[in-house]
């Protein structure tokens with residue numbers, strides 16, 4: 171069974187989790203990025219990224235390995251942008267027929283709420299069996315990322 175963690179990350183939160191999940195699950199790690207860099211500064215990022223996400227834009231992406239369709243099982247990692255998943259992953263799903271192989275998802279967000287994001291994602295990935303909603307470490311909320319992540323890893327380990 172060939173397994174990959176595929177993720178997008180702008181500020182590194184999803185990346186850190188992706189690295190950990192890939193290591194613990196013995197999966198390959200694949201980072202998808204946007205060709206056009208995001209603007210500098212939080213406000214500009216929220217405006218531009220929020221626009222891409224809200225309007226379902228499909229920005230040009232980089233980082234897709236030639237063998238991406240050879241994976242049997244995909245764990246997907248995304249930050250929540252405007253209550254949905256990262257635009258770069260929307261592009262990926264329209265370019266490569268891999269949505270059916272996504273069995274697990276982890277999200278990073280300011281709020282710790284991924285309900286709408288998962289709902290939107292499930293249109294591209296109808297076979298998600300496990301998911302976890304992690305929040306930014308510095309948001310002051312008592313959400314236990316570590317415990318949630320451990321439970322998630324336990325569920326997806328085989």
Ligand SMILES: Cc1cc2nc3c(=O)[nH]c(=O)nc-3n(C[C@H](O)[C@H](O)[C@H](O)COP(=O)(O)O)c2cc1C
Nearest residue numbers: 179180181182183184219249251252253279280281
């Ligand atoms: C463009 C943009 C839109 C965002 N929209 C949301 C949102 O709708 N809800 C939320 O809880 N957090 C939102 N965030 C915060 C990110 O989801 C959060 O900081 C996440 O940890 C970033 O992950 P990363 O470091 O892997 O990029 C947004 C951040 C950006 C840059």
